[in-house]
Amino acid sequence: MAPSVQEGFRALADPTRRQILMHLSMQDMTIGEVAEKFEMTRAAVKKHLVVLEQGKLISVHNMGRERINRLEPLGLKSVADWFNYFSRFWDERLANLKHAIENEKEQKDG
Amino acid sequence: MAETELTKTVYLDAPRDTVWAFLTEKDKLAKWFHPAAADLAEGEDYALLETDDSGNTVKLCWGTVLKMDRPTNLVWSFTIKPLGGAMTTVTWTLEDSHGGTRLTLRHEGIGMAAGEAPLGLLTALDAGWDAHFADLRKATSA
Numbered sequence: 001m002a003p004s005v006q007e008g009f010r011a012l013a014d015p016t017r018r019q020i021l022m023h024l025s026m027q028d029m030t031i032g033e034v035a036e037k038f039e040m041t042r043a044a045v046k047k048h049l050v051v052l053e054q055g056k057l058i059s060v061h062n063m064g065r066e067r068i069n070r071l072e073p074l075g076l077k078s079v080a081d082w083f084n085y086f087s088r089f090w091d092e093r094l095a096n097l098k099h100a101i102e103n104e105k106e107q108k109d110g
Numbered sequence: 111m112a113e114t115e116l117t118k119t120v121y122l123d124a125p126r127d128t129v130w131a132f133l134t135e136k137d138k139l140a141k142w143f144h145p146a147a148a149d150l151a152e153g154e155d156y157a158l159l160e161t162d163d164s165g166n167t168v169k170l171c172w173g174t175v176l177k178m179d180r181p182t183n184l185v186w187s188f189t190i191k192p193l194g195g196a197m198t199t200v201t202w203t204l205e206d207s208h209g210g211t212r213l214t215l216r217h218e219g220i221g222m223a224a225g226e227a228p229l230g231l232l233t234a235l236d237a238g239w240d241a242h243f244a245d246l247r248k249a250t251s252a
Contacts, residue, residue: 009220086116086220094120094215096142097132101124103141 008075011055016040017048024058024071034069115218122211126204129211130181133202144170152178156186173197188217 011017016038023029023037035045049069052058056075061068122129132138136146144158157172173187176199184202198219205212 013219083116083220086217087118090116090118090215090217093143094118094213097213098120098122100138100141101122101128101132104128105124 007051008055008057011051011057014048014051017052020045020048020052021057021071021076024069028061028068028070030066030068115216116220117217118215120213120215121207122213123209124211126181126206126211129204129213130184133184134178150175150178150184150186152176173200 012021019038020034023034031042031045031049034049035042038045049058049060052069053060057072058075059070059072061070132142134150136149139146139150139158144160147157147159150156152175155172155174157169159167160170162168171188171190173189175184175186177183177185182204184204186200187197188200189197198217201216201218203214203216205214
């Protein structure tokens with residue numbers, strides 16, 4: 001698994017960062033525009049955006065003197081795939097566990 | 111905001127002590143998960159193993175047993191090889207239920223809010239969970 005996927009998990013674990021992603025899902029934004037949506041300093045917002053960028057959930061583009069933050073749906077998808085992966089992983093293991101316990105019971109009863 | 115966690119519940123037709131043994135004893139873990147290097151012990155590292163094609167023993171899942179509260183509550187830190195050592199937390203809860211055991215698995219730290227995901231993509235994913243749970247319910251009630 002690519003390290004960026006782990007960083008994607010880390011990025012999504014924070015509610016503020018999920019909120020930022022929600023805003024970016026509607027439109028690209030500068031740091032200043034993101035900061036306006038939250039009661040946070042630009043520096044605090046910048047920190048969150050760096051984590052999101054490391055997780056490949058957003059990309060940053062230079063537009064003249066502005067830096068525009070843009071959602072990266074594919075990054076989000078790879079994290080989503082991980083979640084699905086574990087869901088299937090446990091479904092299989094739990095089905096195995098149920099089976100193993102039933103087998104043991106039959107052996108005892110029989 | 112929802113926690114970033116995955117939860118699964120399954121009903122097992124066996125008392126809690128039996129289920130507990132399947133979660134903590136190396137021979138019983140081998141029957142449904144992977145062989146463990148040793149019986150699990152609180153505060154100690156554990157590893158679930160597999161023998162690869164060339165006969166070498168490799169660790170598939172590992173972590174530390176954070177809490178053992180027999181026979182109700184078991185907590186592991188947990189990682190798998192593809193996660194490259196990044197730890198998540200797995201909590202097992204055992205409850206008496208209709209002469210058997212209701213076993214709940216909570217896997218935290220994987221990554222995202224499954225419950226109230228704000229984005230369209232995450233919402234689509236939530237629909238996937240519902241289908242999973244429906245399957246699981248079917249499987250466990252059979």
